[in-house]
Amino acid sequence: MKHRRVGAVMSGDVVRARSGTPAGELARWMAEFGINGVPVVDADDRVIGMVSATDLDRARRAADGYQGRSAQDLMSAPAHTVRADDSVVRAARLMSAHRVERLPVVDEEARLVGMLTRRDVLGLFARSDEEIRDEVIDEIVVRTMWLNSGSIDVVVRDGTVTLCGCLDSSGQADVLVRMVRQVDGVVAVVGRLTHRREEAYPGPDAAVDRGGPGP
CATH class of the missing domain: 3.30.300.130 (Fe-S cluster assembly (FSCA))
Known part of the structure; x- marks a missing residue:
């Protein structure tokens, strides 16, 4: 189990945002696709940050709500990422250490190639x-x-x-x-x-x- 690689279990179909994507659009995507985080990428598809459902909820509760806010305003940066050739165990430990549910998977040039979720990881650890x-x-x-x-x-x-x-x-x-x-x-x-x-x-x-x- 500890030799399984992230690339073998990640999802390659990833919803992604640009820095200027409106907060309201991010909220709609999360609700529509049932996800709790969206990576933010630049023009070259390099990951520059991550917007979580918690970030959106915090913005929604503010006095002006989502008004005028974009992914760049809400994202956590730099994002915690893993490589496709990293072990699943390493990724699981990174999730645990930083208390995150999703990790963008990047290539050697930090470009987004997939997404690894806590559900993906737990699915491999069948041991009770x-x-x-x-x-x-x-x-x-x-x-x-x-x-x-x-x-x-x-x-x-x-x-x-x-x-x-x-x-x-x-x-x-x-x-x-x-x-x-x-x-x-x-x-x-x-x-x-x-x-x-x-x-x-x-x-x-x-x-x-x-x-x-x-x-």
Whole structure:
């Protein structure tokens, strides 16, 4: 799952606006096509911003409403974008980090080539939160990190994993977060871990001195 690329799931048929497109027209498009965001492009089809349904709603509530307002007045710039060859996991994490529902897909010259929605992403992550939690606990916490299953509290919601607990070292906490990020279906990891000392973690495969007679 984590190797799927944005280009394989994006929509190539994208409603787009110019900087001078009236706000009222944007609102009509969103209602007609059932979308909650429209990318704004320049004359060369390069993405210069994004107008969301929230931007429109904020403008509508203003004293003068949409009067005289255009996409350029309302858009967020620069827009958060992805490339067609980016992984879907990277795109999902970008959506989560910036709390956006849609990402314009651009080519190497920043020209619009498609649109990726949160629905597109979630459609690929067929794993339930419970399945993700079970793998994190069984495969990583217990079998790989050699930790007691009750020492780490793992909460998963919509693919976002929150880790709570106290570990021996800062390095151990860093390794745990990195490993959980690689689990299929994980969109983001929130590390609320504490540690007893600042120390690099040798890793679960490192040799362990268990004591014994000297030479």
